[in-house]
Amino acid sequence: xxxxxxxxxxxxxxxxxxxxxxxxxxxxxxxxxxxxxxxxxxxxxxxxxxxxxxxxxxxxxxxxxxxxxxxxxxxxxxxxxxxxxxxxxxxxxxxxxxxxxxxxxxxxxxxxxxxxxxxxxxxxxxxxxxxxxxx
Numbered sequence: 001x002x003x004x005x006x007x008x009x010x011x012x013x014x015x016x017x018x019x020x021x022x023x024x025x026x027x028x029x030x031x032x033x034x035x036x037x038x039x040x041x042x043x044x045x046x047x048x049x050x051x052x053x054x055x056x057x058x059x060x061x062x063x064x065x066x067x068x069x070x071x072x073x074x075x076x077x078x079x080x081x082x083x084x085x086x087x088x089x090x091x092x093x094x095x096x097x098x099x100x101x102x103x104x105x106x107x108x109x110x111x112x113x114x115x116x117x118x119x120x121x122x123x124x125x126x127x128x129x130x131x132x133x134x135x
Contacts, residue, residue, distance in 0.1 A: 007115070007124040008069045009131065014047040015054035022058065023079050028090050031055040035094055038101040049111035056098045057131055058084065059091045065134040095135050102132045 003013035010016065022030050034055040038044055044052075061070050061084045070080075106112060106128055115124040 007120050007127050009053050009057045009067065009127060010069060012050050014050040018051040018054055019080065023083050028087055031059055031091060032094055035097050035101050038104055039097060044105060044109035046110040046114055049105045049109040052101050052105065053128070053131065056102060059094055059098055060131060060134045062087055062089065062091050067130060067134065099132060099135050102128055
């Protein structure tokens with residue numbers, strides 16, 4: 001799996017680049033656009049899938065339900081906590097779209113195929129199921 005070092009939502013290069021863009025923004029528009037792009041695409045490339053899962057993880061955190069990774073990950077800086085704090089409660093209207101996006105990524109995406117071939121598929125799936133349960 002290129003650019004990934006674990007099954008966690010933020011354990012790949014694509015989503016870290018996406019997150020840097022998010023931290024430069026002052027609203028949740030990037031989160032919304034990323035989730036909607038997954039719903040519009042017929043086939044979801046791995047970078048889009050990774051970015052969308054990051055967006056959905058942050059969306060869950062905005063609703064006060066961050067995952068363990070968001071809470072204690074070294075890949076997440078104070079900047080992210082400050083950003084989440086500044087936008088708390090936003091994005092409730094995106095939750096049903098986010099759930100549909102996760103289902104789509106789990107069922108039919110390049111990321112799903114890559115993890116299926118990796119031997120870490122069940123761990124990756126557990127990560128997604130945990131995220132889904134927090135929405």
